[in-house]
Amino acid sequence: MSFFNDENRKLADEIVARYPRRRSAMIPLLHLAQEQAGWITQDAMQEIASLVDSTPAEVLGTGSFYEMFKFHEVGKYVINICGTMSCQLLGADDLIHHAEERLGVKAGGTTSDGMFTLERAECQAACTEAPTLQINYRYKYRVSTTDFDRLVDQLAAGALVDEIPQHGVLARVRQSIPTDRSVGAADPADENEPPVWMISGAQLRPEGGGA
């Protein structure tokens, strides 16, 4: 059993070490797994369970609560077209119909070449820019059917690869704490102690002085 590749396995250990309790790393590791494979496989969940000292059932239970974790294979680009009020009034239904025709799959489906998954989405909170869609959660505003075709052509040709990474990649810049500045995870047994900021505050206050 080994789902994570070497680089991500190292990263996974680093992520786990950030938290007082291993379990806290569950969702960050689900993101990492989705980044590696594009979706979350059973192998991934089993490995995450052993990394965070939990069970695969708990990993699936936690992950499946979240819409953005995919537990079935999705395309390289997941296209979410907003179908809520403002977008609908400004032509979202036509856009979705057009997208279905253009991609040859119903909303919810994935093209046979594995490039695109089309989904109907709830409000994307950009009503002033309706109709909107997201490609791998990157916004496109005021999208016309022509714009949509051009986007699909560009994505298929690999022209937007710098702008929109493949599904599962949250950000290209990774959080990094230099070792000399890292204080490490708190000891879970310390939970009855006052929080660190209170202790450090007390130390900062000069002797005998008061606010």
Next chain:
Amino acid sequence: MTDVNQSASSTVAVTINGVDIDAHQGELLIAAAERNGVYIPRFCYHPRMDPVGMCRQCLVEVDTGRGMALQPSCMLTVSDGMQVDTESEKTKRAQEGMLELLLVNHPLDCPVCDKGGECPLQDQTLAFGPGESRMVEEKRHYEKPIPISDIVFLDRERCVLCDRCTRFAKDVAGDPLISFMQRGNETQVLTFPDDPFNSYFSGNTVQICPVGALTAKPYRFRARPWDLEEVESTCTTCSVGCGVAVQASRNELLRYQGVDVDEVNHGWLCDKGRFDFESVSSAERLRTPMLKNPDDAAELVGTEWNSALNAAADALRDRSVGIIGGARLTNEDAYAWSKFARTVVGTNNIDAQLADGLDATMIASLPKATIHDACSADTVLLIGPDLKEELPVLFLRLRGAAEKRMTKIVEITTAPTGLTRYAAESHTSTPGALAHDVSNVLDADPSLTTGRVVVIVGRANLAASPSEVEEAVGVLQRRIPAATYLPALRRGNVMGAIDMGLTPDLLPGRVSLEVGREWFENAWGTVPDAAGLDTAGMLEAASAGRIDTLVLLGADPIVDVPDRDLVERALAGVSTIVAVDNFATTSVRRADIVLPASGYAEKGGTTTNIEGRVSALGQLVTPPGTARADWMIAAELAYRLGGDLGLESVGDIAAEIATVVPSHLAPTPELSPETLLEESDVGDTSDDDDEQVPVVPSIDVPAPAGWVAPAMSEMKPADSYALRLVARRSLYDAATATAMSPSIAHLAESAAIRIHSSELARLGLTAGDHVNVTSSKTTIAIPVAPDDSISRGVVVMGVNQPGVGAGELIDLRSAVTEIQLETR
């Protein structure tokens, strides 16, 4: 787990529906109300689990000084001056609304649902529901029941998402193998694909499910609650003594339900204890006495009681006799057999332990701890078996206490156990060196010797001599004089058997032969002079031809005594074997005379658990065929041997125990002989009690036996070419209770030898290969399984798994069992 009794320190004044009640500080409102006779409806709240406020059914109007507002009473602790209205219009509307919502998707398939008739959803809909629904929409549909384990089925349509089963699995059992999946309207309880809910405690989820979503295979479509008869009893599958409600219909056991005994099981049962009722009504039960066919030694032929008892009496008359077993018996049975052996047969050769236990004198004389003591001790020192495998509900209690930081577990073990994960410290011990290892651990951390220390003591390794445990107890007694002890002996009523004198060195009441002689000669007329032999001694004597007749009192030494070779020689060396048993076990099939005994729930009486707690056994069904209670068999044999035990009913025996047995001179009121007389349906329970039980007021009550620990012996240097064997038990094994219960029999893993993967590689083996395992006794072939949690130089093997048992390899006389592995 909210413990009402422990938080009773101070009270707060709460008014419920205009009536002032006294509530305990820290108590939940729903619990305080119930204790004062006001039932608030609920689905998710369970008194033994932390509240989650999941179902919202317990909403009531509460005023804590800021005006009346609806609040979930399971999430609210009582506070001074709290005003509660559980009957207001608003409360009623809220509760009706919740039920209407819970029923939106509930299929209402009550006529075909096993829960119908005992369903909290049904009951509370009737009591608190709106009576009708405004929902006309199609209900949610799922595949009807899906198996989530070999035993438990899940019907997601019926589920109301109360989080009881998932909370139990995670918080109580520590097996979070079921979880809520998806969300919103799609939320459902599921396992991970292909990772079933294989928990030793899965049956509890079925019992606490407030709807019919979870059902257990053994009870599915077997009965309706209103057809069930019920008696409260005590589980004797192991010696924890969990409270259990035994239920039967038409004279057939159908179900056990856990009963909440605060001191013991908190309402939980293990799956083996819950589902091995199937063995009681098994078609394999012995129904009639049998004698060996004189023409064909392999065949037992049915006969009637008179000839079988006469034959058995002949075999016991003026012969050298050994009696092995008795932990299956009730206290009353055990007393009758103890008295029979001593006064009629005239021998102290009687032992309820099968060379797999500990020195009975040590067990009887160590200062006792209760389960509560262990769960609240500063330190629990574990030098015993894997409690999860042998005493599962004790494991559950200790796990819960450790998770809530009420106690600290320090384990000294030869191989990881179910508690290793929850132990503050887990020290690895070398087989045979327990006393040294205990001493070293205490040296390294002297703080372990301070505060309240409870030692759980048992046999972690049946391939090493029990003397290592006795020496370790000696070390602990010297280093921690105030420590108390909880014996981890597994067999059902082994503690009761020891208390009743089914042990060579002790008379009933844990008194030694010397100290108790005068008292018991007075009570019984006679006590044999010659010291008795324990099981190992009896088997040695039998193999040397010094025992003529061996009585197997519910014992199967061939599989249970960890020295197969010795047992075989012993059985071959005696002239007659008399077996008193429920089943034709491997050993019983070798007997000359077989007497069928009544089993669990077929007789009344009492049983004693590891703490020494005596609790009642209920009688509900009749024994199969002509099987009889063990005490009756003893009484019949005594009569045929010209003696008279003077015991004619369970009530008689209980009365005699209460007057004669020093440790039982003041029985608890609910277990008094009078109650047992009333409850017992067995034998003559008439009140014309003209026979006087012997009373011995003039003699001082004999004091319990004392025990002197052996000195630490030198450690045997390890043979660097050999591996040391650790022989342990698993919950599901080849023993009759499991093997005769079809629902759990297949859960017993077949025999394998577990070893660190580096050792495996060194020997050039891969998992599943059969190897030849050689000890001083014999060579057996067995598959290997890698297990990196096991130390190098040690191999672990089951004592009684289907296939081949560790007993083949073990020599009871050696301190440790060294083995060698060879490829075949």
